[in-house]
Amino acid sequence: MNHPDESHMRAKIAIKKISDIDDYDHIRGGIESLLNYLKDDFQPFNGGTVLIKVNLCLLLGPETGATVDPRVARAIIEWLKANSPVRKIIIAEADATHLSADMAFKALGWRKYFKEFDSDVEFCNLSQDKRVEAKTCCGRNIEMSARYMEADTLISLAKLKTHSLQKITCTMKNLFGALPEKYKIKYHPNLTDSICEFASVRPPDLSIIDGLIGMDGKGPVNGFPKICQLLIAGTDMVATDYFCAKVMGFRPKSVPHIYRAIEFKLGKSLYDVIGDLLNGENLKFKLMPTWEEYVRKSIKRVRDRKNKGSMGDAGNEIWEV
Amino acid sequence: MDADRSQGKVRIGIVGLGRVATATHIPVLKQLEEVEITACAETNKDRVARVKEILSLPHVFQDYHEMYRSKIVDAVYVCVPPHIHYDATISALENGIHVLCEKPMGRNLREAIEMTSLAKEKNLILMPGFKYRYSETIRRGAEMIQSGLLGKILQIDGAFMTPGPYISWDPKSEWYLEEEQGGVLYDIGVHIIELINSLVPTPITRIFANASFGYHEYNIPTNISCSFNMGKEIVGTLAFGWRLSTDLINISVHGTAGTVTIGLKSFDYYNAGTDPKDRVFGHLKNAFYELRTVVNRVYKIFRGTEVSINDLEQARAFVRAVRKEVPPSVTGEEGVYVHNLLEAIRRSIQTGNHVEIQAA
Numbered sequence: 001m002n003h004p005d006e007s008h009m010r011a012k013i014a015i016k017k018i019s020d021i022d023d024y025d026h027i028r029g030g031i032e033s034l035l036n037y038l039k040d041d042f043q044p045f046n047g048g049t050v051l052i053k054v055n056l057c058l059l060l061g062p063e064t065g066a067t068v069d070p071r072v073a074r075a076i077i078e079w080l081k082a083n084s085p086v087r088k089i090i091i092a093e094a095d096a097t098h099l100s101a102d103m104a105f106k107a108l109g110w111r112k113y114f115k116e117f118d119s120d121v122e123f124c125n126l127s128q129d130k131r132v133e134a135k136t137c138c139g140r141n142i143e144m145s146a147r148y149m150e151a152d153t154l155i156s157l158a159k160l161k162t163h164s165l166q167k168i169t170c171t172m173k174n175l176f177g178a179l180p181e182k183y184k185i186k187y188h189p190n191l192t193d194s195i196c197e198f199a200s201v202r203p204p205d206l207s208i209i210d211g212l213i214g215m216d217g218k219g220p221v222n223g224f225p226k227i228c229q230l231l232i233a234g235t236d237m238v239a240t241d242y243f244c245a246k247v248m249g250f251r252p253k254s255v256p257h258i259y260r261a262i263e264f265k266l267g268k269s270l271y272d273v274i275g276d277l278l279n280g281e282n283l284k285f286k287l288m289p290t291w292e293e294y295v296r297k298s299i300k301r302v303r304d305r306k307n308k309g310s311m312g313d314a315g316n317e318i319w320e321v
Numbered sequence: 322m323d324a325d326r327s328q329g330k331v332r333i334g335i336v337g338l339g340r341v342a343t344a345t346h347i348p349v350l351k352q353l354e355e356v357e358i359t360a361c362a363e364t365n366k367d368r369v370a371r372v373k374e375i376l377s378l379p380h381v382f383q384d385y386h387e388m389y390r391s392k393i394v395d396a397v398y399v400c401v402p403p404h405i406h407y408d409a410t411i412s413a414l415e416n417g418i419h420v421l422c423e424k425p426m427g428r429n430l431r432e433a434i435e436m437t438s439l440a441k442e443k444n445l446i447l448m449p450g451f452k453y454r455y456s457e458t459i460r461r462g463a464e465m466i467q468s469g470l471l472g473k474i475l476q477i478d479g480a481f482m483t484p485g486p487y488i489s490w491d492p493k494s495e496w497y498l499e500e501e502q503g504g505v506l507y508d509i510g511v512h513i514i515e516l517i518n519s520l521v522p523t524p525i526t527r528i529f530a531n532a533s534f535g536y537h538e539y540n541i542p543t544n545i546s547c548s549f550n551m552g553k554e555i556v557g558t559l560a561f562g563w564r565l566s567t568d569l570i571n572i573s574v575h576g577t578a579g580t581v582t583i584g585l586k587s588f589d590y591y592n593a594g595t596d597p598k599d600r601v602f603g604h605l606k607n608a609f610y611e612l613r614t615v616v617n618r619v620y621k622i623f624r625g626t627e628v629s630i631n632d633l634e635q636a637r638a639f640v641r642a643v644r645k646e647v648p649p650s651v652t653g654e655e656g657v658y659v660h661n662l663l664e665a666i667r668r669s670i671q672t673g674n675h676v677e678i679q680a681a
Contacts, residue, residue, distance in 0.1 A: 064566050107536035295619050
């Protein structure tokens with residue numbers, strides 16, 4: 001069957017292998033290479049505001065693979081300051097179900113780390129910001145942070161890690177985290193559509209994936225750190241996630257929100273890769289649900305089938321890789 | 322109020338409808354036939370609106386004092402953040418209500434002593450929420466040690482490591498990082514101390530502690546290691562930490578006749594002279610125990626009655642104590658002992674010296 005978006009042009013994805021992830025100069029060089037590869041597609045708005053949505057949903061450092069590395073954000077900021085006359089740079093995160101963004105900025109050392117940038121770099125808790133209405137791809141009106149919606153350039157800085165329900169968390173799952181509501185967990189029963197809806201209100205101008213140390217196994221919280229030494233970037237959020245899923249060793253269309261995002265026409269699934277090609281190899285990320293989850297899901301599947309005569313919520317099956 | 326209700330159901334009230342109450346205690350209490358949850362108290366109206374229907378809760382008071390005065394509860398579970406434990410417990414005891422108080426029992430030693438004294442004076446049950454001691458492995462360990470199978474105990478090593486309080490826990494748990502809450506010490510330090518006390522009930526008399534403060538801009542310990550003495554003969558170590566990608570309890574008790582290593586789901590006995598066939602038998606026993614746990618868990622998932630055995634056993638013990646069928650399995654005095662030790666560890670971290678511990 002032909003894919004719905006085959007007639008459209010292909011997205012561009014850049015990938016860079018970082019030989020020494022302990023050396024900041026290597027990381028800065030990697031970000032420079034990625035942004036130079038994408039310079040035809042990504043140019044921040046002249047004199048405008050850039051908002052970088054980071055993923056800091058837990059009080060675990062980047063060495064665990066759970067949260068993004070502040071050094072990657074710093075490299076992006078240094079590139080922006082050197083190459084583009086941006087007016088203001090905002091590092092933003094919303095409160096997660098289990099953690100306030102302000103606490104994460106402080107406890108994980110982000111505020112201290114970016115102190116030398118003074119007023120050039122601001123921190124923003126999207127949950128505390130003024131709210132504006134935004135329309136999702138389903139036509140629903142939701143409330144989002146004004147600064148998030150009104151930023152001239154939006155960069156998503158996400159993590160390369162597994163997710164027990166969705167298989168992967170990359171750009172779109174990171175954008176789901178921009179929702180100002182704290183109790184995002186209430187969207188988990190219908191997470192696939194929720195991710196697509198919330199990502200659709202403000203697709204990023206640039207998606208960067210911090211794959212220096214990813215998270216394998218029982219992500220996005222209890223997994224194992226996996227050293228991947230990768231930085232990935234793209235200007236199409238769906239294509240970027242599609243490529244990341246492939247790199248992680250998953251069939252992209254088995255990732256429920258990628259499949260649904262293509263249906264919603266939120267982005268492309270065809271792309272050209274530039275940079276350090278991986279020669280078709282994948283990093284073989286593993287999902288590692290516990291036996292209890294296996295039993296719970298199996299029972300649910302059997303009950304759903306019995307009750308509805310269907311396969312239940314096939315979108316949330318986590319076993320098919 | 323009729324506290325001695327050996328016939329009818331024990332009417333229980335819940336103070337605080339946060340995560341620990343709604344995800345743990347209420348589902349557990351609903352499984353006990355001898356219990357009726359007759360009231361709850363919660364100040365957060367949004368939270369009440371969210372959980373009242375889902376959990377089919379009865380009357381929810383905004384103020385727990387009002388609930389106490391309403392005379393519709395015989396006992397309460399205090400499930401609010403630690404800085405409210407003291408007031409919620411003292412007020413309940415003054416109203417003649419038995420209390421199960423979540424750990425830590427108050428903010429400091431003084432509060433713990435006052436709570437315990439009042440419970441004693443009023444002849445009411447005050448049980449700190451030390452749920453891990455009800456796990457089967459800990460009970461097996463305690464029985465083995467008390468039976469003398471390990472000989473004379475000479476050394477103990479206990480560790481409790483977690484990612485931190487913010488994962489899978491109360492969405493409002495920012496208070497965990499407030500300085501007065503004591504960081505990891507008053508979170509999981511409480512548990513490892515009480516577990517060691519339940520296995521070897523000899524008081525720790527001297528302790529030295531080291532800590533690291535791993536969260537930038539928050540002056541709370543996140544990782545602690547201690548060495549201690551229990552009188553003259555027993556020495557040991559305690560280690561507990563946050564920021565770790567693990568969820569592990571591991572206690573080894575070493576005696577002149579063997580060592581027992583206890584986790585929440587594992588149990589091992591070693592002795593240099595153990596016959597190989599006995600070792601195999603021991604491993605088979607462990608495997609059987611694990612298998613039984615798995616089968617029980619599958620059964621519960623299938624029946625939709627997934628509650629923690631530890632919490633269930635704790636609730637049973639509390640209810641039976643309230644009905645005066647058995648003495649309380651954990652006492653306020655044990656809560657006081659834990660606080661005394663926590664304060665000694667805090668002092669040792671601050672001064673960098675050993676601290677001698679006097680009975681509180």
